[in-house]
Amino acid sequence: MTETIAFLIEKSIVAAGFFVVVLGVVAYATLGERKIAGYFQDRHGPNRAGPWGILQPIADGVKFFAKEDFIPDRADKILFVIAPTFTFMAAGFIMAVIPFGDRLTIFGREVLLQIADINIGILYILAISGLGAYGIVIGGWASNNKYSLMGGIRTSGQLISYEIAMGLAIVALLLDHGTMSLRTIVMQQSGAIWHWSVFTHPIGFMIFLVSAFAEASRMPFDLPEAENELVGGYHTEYSSMKFGLFQFGEYTHMTLASGLIITLYFGGWSIPFVPIPENPGILWGLLTFCAFWAKTLLMMFVFMWVRWTLPRFRYDQLMNLGWKKLIPLGIFNIVLTAGLLLVFQSMGLTN
Amino acid sequence: MDQKRKDPFKKYDLTLMERLYFPAIMKGMGVTLSHFFKKPVTIQYPEQKPEVSHRWRGRHVLKRDEFGRERCVGCQMCELACPADAITIQAGEVPKERRHLHTTERYAITYEIDMLRCIYCGLCEEACPEAAIFLTPYYEFVEDSRDKLIYTKEKLTEKTGGPIFYKD
Numbered sequence: 001m002t003e004t005i006a007f008l009i010e011k012s013i014v015a016a017g018f019f020v021v022v023l024g025v026v027a028y029a030t031l032g033e034r035k036i037a038g039y040f041q042d043r044h045g046p047n048r049a050g051p052w053g054i055l056q057p058i059a060d061g062v063k064f065f066a067k068e069d070f071i072p073d074r075a076d077k078i079l080f081v082i083a084p085t086f087t088f089m090a091a092g093f094i095m096a097v098i099p100f101g102d103r104l105t106i107f108g109r110e111v112l113l114q115i116a117d118i119n120i121g122i123l124y125i126l127a128i129s130g131l132g133a134y135g136i137v138i139g140g141w142a143s144n145n146k147y148s149l150m151g152g153i154r155t156s157g158q159l160i161s162y163e164i165a166m167g168l169a170i171v172a173l174l175l176d177h178g179t180m181s182l183r184t185i186v187m188q189q190s191g192a193i194w195h196w197s198v199f200t201h202p203i204g205f206m207i208f209l210v211s212a213f214a215e216a217s218r219m220p221f222d223l224p225e226a227e228n229e230l231v232g233g234y235h236t237e238y239s240s241m242k243f244g245l246f247q248f249g250e251y252t253h254m255t256l257a258s259g260l261i262i263t264l265y266f267g268g269w270s271i272p273f274v275p276i277p278e279n280p281g282i283l284w285g286l287l288t289f290c291a292f293w294a295k296t297l298l299m300m301f302v303f304m305w306v307r308w309t310l311p312r313f314r315y316d317q318l319m320n321l322g323w324k325k326l327i328p329l330g331i332f333n334i335v336l337t338a339g340l341l342l343v344f345q346s347m348g349l350t351n
Numbered sequence: 352m353d354q355k356r357k358d359p360f361k362k363y364d365l366t367l368m369e370r371l372y373f374p375a376i377m378k379g380m381g382v383t384l385s386h387f388f389k390k391p392v393t394i395q396y397p398e399q400k401p402e403v404s405h406r407w408r409g410r411h412v413l414k415r416d417e418f419g420r421e422r423c424v425g426c427q428m429c430e431l432a433c434p435a436d437a438i439t440i441q442a443g444e445v446p447k448e449r450r451h452l453h454t455t456e457r458y459a460i461t462y463e464i465d466m467l468r469c470i471y472c473g474l475c476e477e478a479c480p481e482a483a484i485f486l487t488p489y490y491e492f493v494e495d496s497r498d499k500l501i502y503t504k505e506k507l508t509e510k511t512g513g514p515i516f517y518k519d
Contacts, residue, residue, distance in 0.1 A: 309380050
């Protein structure tokens with residue numbers, strides 16, 4: 001009984017802690033994005049609110065709350081209100097299975113730095129990121145605005161197309177790792193730097209990366225928003241904190257997509273060439289936690305870098321890339337991986 | 352003549368490297384990254400001020416001569432030249448007790464420039480036969496009402512006079 005209570009307390013603290021950390025990173029990702037955009041364009045970016053613009057996210061939050069919250073007359077009120085929450089929640093749920101670090105021993109308890117190490121982690125992520133489309137589609141539909149609807153429809157098309165490619169990339173990865181538990185996948189990538197899946201699955205990584213950009217509807221694939229064609233896309237009619245929540249959800253999605261790429265392809269929390277100790281102390285836990293975030297922030301920088309480099313795809317180009325290029329490539333990658341695995345196994349080499 | 356010229360509507364065939372997108376994307380990423388490390392070109396305005404030319408056409412000034420007399424004789428040439436109708440002058444005869452302040456017996460009783468109407472073209476400067484009005488590099492004049500931006504003669508006339516130098 002005491003064990004159960006201790007477990008509950010431990011998990012609550014871990015979950016709350018990660019939630020706060022992720023929200024902090026997401027809030028500052030909005031500032032980071034604007035800063036980085038500034039530097040890419042030879043500007044400074046926001047630098048008026050506090051030193052280096054450090055209070056900008058707070059100012060933005062205050063602004064969002066202070067704005068008039070407007071619901072269009074003919075909009076479906078209930079769905080209209082639910083949609084932004086849904087987007088944010090669906091993005092946030094991914095957090096539950098991402099391993100933010102290894103274990104650490106505190107007060108004689110070994111604490112896993114992951115909210116839930118479930119054995120179907122990857123399936124869970126695929127399922128949840130599928131849910132993310134609903135928030136956007138519902139938001140677009142409930143607004144009773146043709147541009148919003150168009151943005152919503154595009155989203156559904158885009159997310160469904162790229163989920164297949166993403167799934168195929170993951171299948172090849174699973175063939176190699178033989179497990180769906182994200183923690184085990186990270187463990188298998190630890191040690192030498194060439195154990196990282198990005199080196200063993202380069203094709204799969206490319207497919208996954210492109211799909212992740214599309215899933216997070218980041219720049220070359222930000223058709224759901226497409227400011228210049230669709231006003232604002234699915235969030236045209238949204239104002240105040242509802243709009244803020246959409247934005248927040250989008251950045252959460254980006255942050256966690258980066259975390260997922262790191263977990264699957266860049267060794268997650270593992271530090272290259274450093275073996276995992278038998279009895280980890282607090283220091284080891286914090287180190288792995290920092291390693292994870294360092295890698296993730298770098299990945300987020302890549303997300304932003306791509307955003308300020310590439311222009312948006314046309315819708316037919318998007319579909320071409322998804323269905324005619326990435327999916328066949330994904331299938332080829334599976335066959336290739338399976339073949340190579342077979343050859344290696346028959347030669348008596350195991351991973 | 353090659354094949355492309357014969358049929359102008361034929362699509363340009365991309366080579367394999369171009370169709371892969373990837374090299375081009377990498378090149379583009381390189382360009383943006385090189386800009387990431389460049390020094391921003393922004394001038395942090397209220398703290399830093401841009402250097403403007405001494406010929407910058409900003410706020411007007413009404414000059415005085417070496418003896419501190421108003422150069423303006425109220426001839427209304429500037430008013431006539433002004434394409435935006437920003438200048439309003441009421442001219443009159445100089446009263447006896449003010450003779451020492453003016454070069455001739457005609458002067459501008461009121462001289463108003465509506466800074467909101469003014470387009471800072473500098474035609475008044477060109478039209479002035481007495482070298483009395485000039486545009487200065489001063490460009491920061493913000494007020495909270497339109498009325499305050501109608502500059503009167505008192506505001507426009509310089510306090511002390513001197514010879515006019517043509518610097519360019």
